[in-house]
Amino acid sequence: MVDSTTVLWGQTLAYTFYVLAIIAVMGWFARRVTREGPSVVRPAFFYAFVGLLVALGVTLHLVTYFTIPWKEMDMHRASITPDKVFEIGVADHTFQLPAEKLQIACHDKVLFNVSSKDLTYGFGLFRPDHSMVFQMQVVPGHRNDILWQFDRPGTYSIRSTEYSGPAGVGMIVKDAVVVSCPGH
Amino acid sequence: MTFTQTLLNGEQGAFKPASLTPMQKMILRFVVVGLVYYGFAVIEGMIMRLYEVGPLPTVTDKQFFAIMTAHPLVGIFGSTYSIVFGAFLFLVPFLMKKPLWSLRLANATCALLGVGTFVFWFAGFLTHYAPLYTLYWPLPADFTQFSVWGGTFFILGIALVMLGAVFFVINIFKTITYTPAGTSGPGAGALLASALGLSGLRALFSRGKKEHLVSLPVAAIARGTVDVAFNAGIILFTGVLILVYMVAALLGHDLRRTAIDALLYKNWFWWGLDLVADGLVLIFVAGTWYLLATMITGKKLFMENWARAALFVELVVSWTVWSHHLMSDQAQPAILKTVSGEMVTAFELITQGLAFFITLVTLWSARPLKMTHPLRFLLGGLLGFALAVPAGIMQADLGLNRILHNTQWIIGPHVHVAVLVGLTMTLYSVVYLLFPIVTNGAKLYSDKLAVFHFWAHLVGGIGMGAFMGMAGLQGMLRRALYTNGEFSGLMILAALSGSLLLFGFLAFFYNIVMSIGLKGVVGIFTPSRVKTAEPVAAV
Numbered sequence: 245m246v247d248s249t250t251v252l253w254g255q256t257l258a259y260t261f262y263v264l265a266i267i268a269v270m271g272w273f274a275r276r277v278t279r280e281g282p283s284v285v286r287p288a289f290f291y292a293f294v295g296l297l298v299a300l301g302v303t304l305h306l307v308t309y310f311t312i313p314w315k316e317m318d319m320h321r322a323s324i325t326p327d328k329v330f331e332i333g334v335a336d337h338t339f340q341l342p343a344e345k346l347q348i349a350c351h352d353k354v355l356f357n358v359s360s361k362d363l364t365y366g367f368g369l370f371r372p373d374h375s376m377v378f379q380m381q382v383v384p385g386h387r388n389d390i391l392w393q394f395d396r397p398g399t400y401s402i403r404s405t406e407y408s409g410p411a412g413v414g415m416i417v418k419d420a421v422v423v424s425c426p427g428h
Numbered sequence: 429m430t431f432t433q434t435l436l437n438g439e440q441g442a443f444k445p446a447s448l449t450p451m452q453k454m455i456l457r458f459v460v461v462g463l464v465y466y467g468f469a470v471i472e473g474m475i476m477r478l479y480e481v482g483p484l485p486t487v488t489d490k491q492f493f494a495i496m497t498a499h500p501l502v503g504i505f506g507s508t509y510s511i512v513f514g515a516f517l518f519l520v521p522f523l524m525k526k527p528l529w530s531l532r533l534a535n536a537t538c539a540l541l542g543v544g545t546f547v548f549w550f551a552g553f554l555t556h557y558a559p560l561y562t563l564y565w566p567l568p569a570d571f572t573q574f575s576v577w578g579g580t581f582f583i584l585g586i587a588l589v590m591l592g593a594v595f596f597v598i599n600i601f602k603t604i605t606y607t608p609a610g611t612s613g614p615g616a617g618a619l620l621a622s623a624l625g626l627s628g629l630r631a632l633f634s635r636g637k638k639e640h641l642v643s644l645p646v647a648a649i650a651r652g653t654v655d656v657a658f659n660a661g662i663i664l665f666t667g668v669l670i671l672v673y674m675v676a677a678l679l680g681h682d683l684r685r686t687a688i689d690a691l692l693y694k695n696w697f698w699w700g701l702d703l704v705a706d707g708l709v710l711i712f713v714a715g716t717w718y719l720l721a722t723m724i725t726g727k728k729l730f731m732e733n734w735a736r737a738a739l740f741v742e743l744v745v746s747w748t749v750w751s752h753h754l755m756s757d758q759a760q761p762a763i764l765k766t767v768s769g770e771m772v773t774a775f776e777l778i779t780q781g782l783a784f785f786i787t788l789v790t791l792w793s794a795r796p797l798k799m800t801h802p803l804r805f806l807l808g809g810l811l812g813f814a815l816a817v818p819a820g821i822m823q824a825d826l827g828l829n830r831i832l833h834n835t836q837w838i839i840g841p842h843v844h845v846a847v848l849v850g851l852t853m854t855l856y857s858v859v860y861l862l863f864p865i866v867t868n869g870a871k872l873y874s875d876k877l878a879v880f881h882f883w884a885h886l887v888g889g890i891g892m893g894a895f896m897g898m899a900g901l902q903g904m905l906r907r908a909l910y911t912n913g914e915f916s917g918l919m920i921l922a923a924l925s926g927s928l929l930l931f932g933f934l935a936f937f938y939n940i941v942m943s944i945g946l947k948g949v950v951g952i953f954t955p956s957r958v959k960t961a962e963p964v965a966a967v
Contacts, residue, residue: 305771409567
């Protein structure tokens with residue numbers, strides 16, 4: 245299954261290609277605009293450009309809806325029964341976990357329900373190389389839940405992904421989530 | 429001339445402050461205030477870049493976050509608002525060929541921006557008040573972490589800036605709509621309709637061609653000013669709300685913080701903040717591009733009615749786009765995330781894309797153009813937004829936001845490239861273009877320094893954004909500290925790029941001081957002896 249590493253690589257490639265292309269176009273324009281040559285641009289070119297922008301704006305969200313697995317699951321999470329639920333609290337810049345290690349079986353749909361008793365925090369899972377698996381905001385007085393399906397073994401750290409004052413700098417629980425897959 | 433003579437009197441002694449009209453002095457004061465605070469923001473930025481590489485012996489974590497709180501506010505309110513407000517208070521009467529409604533109010537605006545910025549900056553500097561510009565409730569009222577007095581003065585400083593913004597709004601709309609004594613005009617209602625784009629919208633669907641009462645750049649200024657007004661209202665209201673908690677704490681009462689719903693507050697505040705980030709900045713920038721393109725080429729704008737319509741659409745978009753900041757808030761209604769967060773945000777690709785295209789075609793229509801400093805910086809500004817807007821559209825996607833929100837991707841390739849490369853290079857283009865007009869023909873000290881300024885700023889800005897973005901894609905959060913060198917390689921490269929920005933600014937600052945001289949700088953702040961209400965004295 246596609247995970248965040250794959251998506252981020254795809255984004256890196258697509259955006260890098262775009263950056264190089266637009267820099268090349270602007271460099272070409274800057275050079276050519278200072279030289280003699282035809283200067284009339286037909287309105288049809290303008291309308292085609294408008295059409296291209298509309299197409300790009302619409303297709304981005306359609307493409308991600310059909311290719312990024314967590315997008316659809318997140319939008320319909322209220323109607324999905326999770327295999328496992330973890331109730332997590334946050335107060336005084338500290339995560340209160342239901343167990344020292346949150347054990348998860350491969351392919352289980354797991355709901356993390358995080359509630360804050362004081363400030364706005366964040367809740368994110370990170371790999372040992374510090375790359376992000378997912379994150380959400382944790383707003384006091386509201387339900388903050390995220391449904392996730394893990395398809396490979398791994399050990400992840402929990403980190404607050406929102407600033408909650410200087411006291412929140414160290415809000416990290418190392419190796420708090422363990423995903424086990426039979427056969428691995 | 430010797431170096432000392434040039435330093436004192438400016439290049440060839442061509443700058444004569446005594447010849448400046450009150451309007452010229454007014455805009456130059458705004459520019460000086462804006463450049464001084466830009467210098468503050470650059471130095472603050474460099475301190476943060478270095479701190480992201482590794483601990484600095486003289487800076488604590490609390491100071492780091494206090495700098496992070498002040499930095500964007502100094503950059504936007506102290507620097508950008510000053511330069512933009514000054515330029516528009518000069519340009520609206522200049523373009524409409526009538527005096528500014530109130531010069532006194534304009535000078536008061538400048539003073540309020542300058543003093544207000546210093547008050548909130550100094551409050552943060554002394555007390556390390558650091559709830560960041562987002563002020564997520566109830567953090568600004570968390571007095572276990574922050575000083576109540578520090579917070580009170582911080583909010584008062586912001587309120588002074590907002591009062592200056594309100595004065596600017598009044599002055600702009602009064603200048604557009606009033607008819608000077610002894611003259612006749614089309615009436616305030618007709619002028620306002622033209623400025624806000626209602627007549628332009630009608631013209632799009634009308635066969636008969638009618639001349640617009642208000643030129644396109646003035647229309648863009650008017651529409652962006654609507655967002656300035658709303659934004660000032662939101663920030664002032666929020667400031668009063670926070671002040672209530674602070675004053676209560678100072679009087680020994682601890683008000684119940686749960687009385688304010690954190691999510692509702694977040695929606696309210698982001699609605700107001702986005703009137704800056706996705707409203708007036710984009711509208712003002714588009715209008716400024718159109719003005720620059722027509723002034724540089726002397727040609728009519730390509731597809732002008734479309735440009736006017738796009739500005740009107742952008743105004744509506746800016747009121748309905750805020751939810752892309754709350755895509756990771758799971759309690760936020762899904763309909764808002766999808767419609768406001770994804771769909772309306774995608775419209776910015778269209779509106780800003782149109783402005784980009786129309787500006788380029790207008791420039792193209794005047795081939796061959798000489799590569800002047802204004803043109804060079806305008807192209808840099810266009811490139812900045814061409815890079816930053818798609819980066820923003822990508823993160824405003826429910827799938828991608830899950831792994832991008834609050835990472836360095838947001839603040840690097842999107843925010844800093846938009847602000848530093850897109851917005852600031854556009855403003856530099858205006859400064860280089862207006863320099864001879866507002867100084868009565870002062871000579872630029874060095875063209876080579878201006879070219880160095882361009883390349884250092886462009887490469888530094890794009891480079892810093894790129895390295896921050898790479899770190900973000902690898903999981904590095906913004907508003908966080910990494911003390912074990914997790915991302916130090918990329919942060920060193922980002923800091924090196926940042927230092928290019930610093931050197932570029934120093935080159936520009938030196939060039940401007942040597943152009944007008946130290947006596948000229950002082951002369952800007954003395955009262956004008958030229959008795960005229962015109963922006964520029966008649967030759």
